[in-house]
Amino acid sequence: AQKITQTQPGMFVQEKEAVTLDCTYDTSDPSYGLFWYKQPSSGEMIFLIYQGSYDQQNATEGRYSLNFQKARKSANLVISASQLGDSAMYFCAMREGGSARQLTFGSGTQLTVLP
């Protein structure tokens, strides 16, 4: 079974609008962490935001926020006020367990911001 599911292969958004990128996850471990990464066409992976399974509040980092719905096992990324430079591939990832283990990545969502 897929541990991380991103159902939107591609998304378009108008500049200055907000956009939500979906991510659902599957784990039986009560302790886990959820991450979002951005990958521009240059290929590097840029860490955006993190949400721990025990965190009470949704994580925010500047224009990025994570809509964490634990019961639904979803961790959607919300980008407010989209910019042209936000056009990139976005990956959701999960780390399971209390110890630092490797990340499992979703298949990604290609976001295109339109002028």
Added chain:
Amino acid sequence: EADIYQTPRYLVIGTGKKITLECSQTMGHDKMYWYQQDPGMELHLIHYSYGVNSTEKGDLSSESTVSRIRTEHFPLTLESARPSHTSQYLCASSEAGTGGDGQYFGPGTRLTVT
């Protein structure tokens, strides 16, 4: 700003050649990782290391090997390159603790085997 470096950035090489992809980080991180990523696809973990002299295979089977003789250095070697090895290889590192310490990625090596 993460300090993790990969060389070369791009490599085109013929079938059967031995290649080593270099990865170094200056952050003193104990944990290092190698991922393989085909264009537009998800990342697959192929190797990881939790410290010096510690290496493990990841979820995706790979014919490559790795070594970790120094904390800062985690090279990946292909003894005999094949066209099926054509892909992007991403190196990452993280601190040994838990929580929100994300993995820091290098710029990647785009490998093409002809």
